[in-house]
Amino acid sequence: MDYTSRQIEIINAATELINQGGIQQLTTKALAEKMGFSEPAIYRHFKNKTDILSSVLNYFGMGLKTKMTELIQSEDKGIEKLKQIIDFQFEHFSNHPAIVMVIFAETSFQYEEKLSSAVHNILTNKKERVISIIQQGQKDGSIRSDVDPNQLASVFMGSMRFTILQWRLNSYRDDLVKEGTLLWNVIIKLLKESN
Amino acid sequence: MDYTSRQIEIINAATELINQGGIQQLTTKALAEKMGFSEPAIYRHFKNKTDILSSVLNYFGMGLKTKMTELIQSEDKGIEKLKQIIDFQFEHFSNHPAIVMVIFAETSFQYEEKLSSAVHNILTNKKERVISIIQQGQKDGSIRSDVDPNQLASVFMGSMRFTILQWRLNSYRDDLVKEGTLLWNVIIKLLKESN
DNA sequence: TACTGTAGTTAGTATTTACTAACAAAGGTA
DNA sequence: TACCTTTGTTAGTAAATACTAACTACAGTA
Numbered sequence: 001m002d003y004t005s006r007q008i009e010i011i012n013a014a015t016e017l018i019n020q021g022g023i024q025q026l027t028t029k030a031l032a033e034k035m036g037f038s039e040p041a042i043y044r045h046f047k048n049k050t051d052i053l054s055s056v057l058n059y060f061g062m063g064l065k066t067k068m069t070e071l072i073q074s075e076d077k078g079i080e081k082l083k084q085i086i087d088f089q090f091e092h093f094s095n096h097p098a099i100v101m102v103i104f105a106e107t108s109f110q111y112e113e114k115l116s117s118a119v120h121n122i123l124t125n126k127k128e129r130v131i132s133i134i135q136q137g138q139k140d141g142s143i144r145s146d147v148d149p150n151q152l153a154s155v156f157m158g159s160m161r162f163t164i165l166q167w168r169l170n171s172y173r174d175d176l177v178k179e180g181t182l183l184w185n186v187i188i189k190l191l192k193e194s195n
Numbered sequence: 196m197d198y199t200s201r202q203i204e205i206i207n208a209a210t211e212l213i214n215q216g217g218i219q220q221l222t223t224k225a226l227a228e229k230m231g232f233s234e235p236a237i238y239r240h241f242k243n244k245t246d247i248l249s250s251v252l253n254y255f256g257m258g259l260k261t262k263m264t265e266l267i268q269s270e271d272k273g274i275e276k277l278k279q280i281i282d283f284q285f286e287h288f289s290n291h292p293a294i295v296m297v298i299f300a301e302t303s304f305q306y307e308e309k310l311s312s313a314v315h316n317i318l319t320n321k322k323e324r325v326i327s328i329i330q331q332g333q334k335d336g337s338i339r340s341d342v343d344p345n346q347l348a349s350v351f352m353g354s355m356r357f358t359i360l361q362w363r364l365n366s367y368r369d370d371l372v373k374e375g376t377l378l379w380n381v382i383i384k385l386l387k388e389s390n
Numbered sequence: 391t392a393c394t395g396t397a398g399t400t401a402g403t404a405t406t407t408a409c410t411a412a413c414a415a416a417g418g419t420a
Numbered sequence: 421t422a423c424c425t426t427t428g429t430t431a432g433t434a435a436a437t438a439c440t441a442a443c444t445a446c447a448g449t450a
Contacts, residue, residue, distance in 0.1 A: 169301060169315045186346040
């Protein structure tokens with residue numbers, strides 16, 4: 001699970017290629033070109049193409065997990081933590097647009113069991129953490145408790161993803177961080193205790 | 196924009212292939228096999244592969260548009276219409292799982308300008324209709340009016356998509372219609388006028 | 391100095407892919 | 421009957437793709 005610096009360079013190059021034109025654009029040729037060396041050199045660092053893709057997913061998943069763990073361990077109220085998730089994600093994607101495609105590539109990874117389950121794990125893991133934050137918020141009174149945490153997590157994560165998707169389909173033309181703020185203004189109204 | 200019956204058969208076969216293994220699995224060979232005839236026969240019905248993909252998108256978009264128009268024209272209150280959208284979509288996907296991949300394939304269509312803009316159009320069109328339903332609901336008092344319709348539409352559509360995505364990543368194991376009901380129970384609480 | 395492992399190179403290959411050329415059967419119509 | 425259009429066939433091709441073999445430059449170390 002540790003990567004050499006060269007591997008990380010390749011992971012980043014692959015991520016960018018996926019971002020530019022979907023998985024279809026991630027060819028050994030394009031990757032080698034982007035790295036500025038020959039195709040066979042890639043195979044000094046990764047076993048095969050699936051290995052590269054699975055590393056892209058794993059590397060992304062690791063970063064996300066670390067951040068989420070940090071968040072959960074803080075002393076803030078539940079609703080505050082949700083706000084921090086939005087802030088972190090939108091700023092992160094804003095600065096690293098290439099990563100966006102990876103989270104929307106679920107369908108593209110379908111063809112390989114190993115990859116599709118990696119995607120599934122990342123999403124499930126994140127959702128579980130969001131659910132536990134919501135449950136905490138319902139206990140500490142910062143989140144309305146008349147709704148199912150599981151469904152609320154779907155609403156929360158779905159809204160975020162949808163906003164990011166629109167930004168992506170709009171060729172990154174909007175200011176994503178601003179969009180995040182607008183979304184938050186609505187989320188907070190929907191989630192806070194109604195009395 | 197009219198398709199022959201043979202073209203529709205091919206569109207459906209292509210949709211199923213995409214569903215099974217993403218766009219990567221949609222090859223002329225696999226498509227011909229599924230249709231039970233030879234590869235070149237495909238080219239009697241479609242100019243090229245892009246033409247097939249763009250027809251898949253267009254055919255899907257047409258169906259969606261028709262249904263949405265029906266909904267909008269009814270006499271129901273805004274919130275009722277949203278309920279009908281959820282019911283329609285979840286039941287539709289439940290019965291035709293193959294279509295699911297198409298709506299999650301935004302990223303895969305990226306590589307061709309013509310296709311990616313088709314996807315963008317479908318999504319934008321649908322969102323605009325949802326927004327206008329929400330605005331109507333805010334006027335007729337069935338939807339809370341202290342939130343921005345645009346953002347609310349993102350929350351609504353995002354939640355639906357996310358629920359469907361989970362179902363898909365979970366290999367269609369859940370009962371999607373039931374998931375739709377659970378989601379609706381939350382949505383209605385979040386959206387109704389708070390007093 | 392000799393040796394060894396790392397990370398590159400060039401050249402090449404089997405397979406897959408989208409697509410074309412040329413032909414054929416069959417049905418409708420002049 | 422003759423002919424045209426439609427929709428299929430077989431055979432084939434150029435290009436792309438993932439990957440391998442064999443060689444090399446070089447840095448670190450015994």
